[in-house]
Structures are given as structure tokens and as C-alpha cells.
Amino acid sequence: MRSILVIRVQPIAADSPGAIPLTPEKVLGANGYHVQVTDREAEVAKLAREAEAFILHLSLADVTYWVNCLGKGKSDAPLLWWCAPDTASSSLEVCEVETSFDGILTPSMTGPEIHWTLHFAARRYMERKQWEQERKQLQSRLEDRKWIDMAKAILCDLKQISESEAYDLLRKKAMDERKRMVDVATAIVKAHQLLQS
Template sequence: MRSLLVIRVEPTIAASSDAIPLTPERLLGANGYHVQVTASETEALKLSAEAEASILHLSLVDVEYWVRCLGKGKTNTPLLWWCAPDTASSSVESCEVEASLDGILTPSMIGPEIHWTLHFAAKRYMERKQWEQERKQLQSRLEDRKWIDMAKAILCDLKQISESEAYDLLRKRAMDERKRMVDVATAIVKAHQLLQS
């Protein structure tokens, strides 16, 4: 992982006029990473497609918004948060964000720590994406099951048959029509609802 994107909305202000703030791009650049910085949503969506990870140098209040924004662009890279000293002193309540982040970077990290944090963030990201896909599949199966159960109940009521007989009837109809069982069940439920109204 060598190409990174830093998203920062507000410029970092130094504590004193002599101090130069340690920004993620300075730290990462000093450790051999190619870093691009943006504050624009449009540019962030474009650049995130090319980057291997995105680092959010934002207040926790802005993190949720930017995670949603990057999600719209189907960003397929790990998301990390830059935990600056001013944010680290925030209250515990302000840390309650509803965003999925894959890692945290801090200004005190050294080269190997940055490398391993990025490595673990990439691993965490892959696991998170796999969980999201499994969750979608389970939700889809539950939705299919709901249609099938409703169709079985309708068939049981109309034909005065048992649940297992209704299931067999649905399955046979699906095989005869070369359709998925849920498609046949959905058609039965919708037709029944139409006739009832």
C-alpha cells in the first residue's frame, strides 16, 4: 500500500506561529507514501478510486458525513481516521460515531507502526466487506422466506391443505415454470392481495 488519499475539510492551524503542524501527508510522505490531499467531495470520490486507502483528517462530527459520501462512490478502499491531539482530548461521548472505520493513525506513529496499521486496516476492510455481503445475502434469504411463508399460508387457506403440501405445491409450480420458488410465491401473494382489495 503506497498511494493514499487524505481528506481534510479545514486547514490545520498551528498552536504557535513557529510550530508547523504534523499533518498526515507530512508524516506519511516522510515514510515513503505517495499522498494526495483534498477537501472537495467530487475530487475525493475521483481520487479515492485511485488510492489504496483514505485517511480522514476531520473532526469526529464530520467523519460520518464523509464515510457516507465515500460510500456513495462505492469506494473500495480502507478508511482510516487521523486522531490529532486536539481530537484526542475530546469527550468520550463525541467518539460515538456510527461510521465503519478500518483503523486509526496518530501523529506519534513511526514508520513500522504506520505500515502495520495500514496493513491491518486493509485486512479489517476485507473482513468488513465480507460481513456486509453475508449480511445482504441473509437479508435477501429472509425476505424470500417471508414471501414463501405468505404464499404457503394463502395456499393452505384456499386449498385447505397442510403447510408441507403447500410447500410442495409451490416447489412443483416453480419447477414446472422454471422459475425461482420466491418468484412464484411473490406472484401468488400479489395476485391474492389484488383479489382481496
């Protein structure tokens, strides 16, 4: 992971007069990373395609908006938050963001700490994506099961047959019509609901 996109929308304030604040691009650039910085939505969509990680140098109140901007561009890469005095001064209510960060970087991190944080963020990101995919598959199966169970109940009631016989009837109908069983079940339930109304 070498190419990183930093999203920053607020001006950088130094802690004390004359002090130069440590920004993600300074810290990461000093450790061999290619860093691009933007604060414009149109530029985020363009630059995000090439980035291998995203760092949000924002207050937590702004995080959701910019994560949605990244999502519009279908950008897939680890997401990290730059936790520094200028971004961490939010109230506790703002800290309850819905965004899942894959890691947090701070200005005081050393080179090896940054490398390991980015490495573990990439692993965390891959795990998170796998969990999301498994979750979607499970939700889809549960939804399919719901339609099949409703269709079985309708068939049991109308034909005065057992659940296993209703299941066999659904399966046979799906095979005869070369359709998925859930599609046949959905059609039965919707037709039954239409006739009942």
C-alpha cells in the same frame, strides 16, 4: 498499499506558536507512501479511484458527510481516521458516529507502527466487506423465506392442505414455470392481497 488519499477540510492549527503540526501527508510521506490531499468533493471522487486507503483528517462531526462523498464514487478501500489534537477536540456526543473505521492513525506513530496499522486496516476492511456481503445474503434469504411462508399459509388455507403439501405445490409450480420459488410465492401473496382488498 502505497497510495493514500487524505481528506482534510479544516485549517491546520499548530499546538504552540512556531510549531509545525504533524499532518498525515508529512508522516506518511516520510515513510514512503504517496499521499494526495484534498478538501473538495469533486476531487475526492476522482482521486478516490486510485487510492488504496482513505485517511480522514477531520473532526468526527464532519466524518459522515465525507464518507457519503466517498460512497457516491463507489470507492472501496480501508478507511482510517487521523486522531490528533485538531480532530479529537469534539464533544462526546459527536463521537457516536455511524461510520466503521478500519483503523486510527496518530501523529506520534513510528514508521513500523504506521505500516502495521495500515496492514491491519486492510485486513479489517476485507473482513468488514465480507461480513456486509454475508449480511445482505442472509437478509435476502430471510425476505425470500417470508414470502414463501406467506404463500404456503395462503395455499394451506385455500386448498385445505398441509404445509409440506403447500411447499411441494409451490416448488412444482416454480419448476413448471421455470421461475424461482420466491417469485411464484410473491405472485401468490400479491394476488391474494389484491383479492382481499
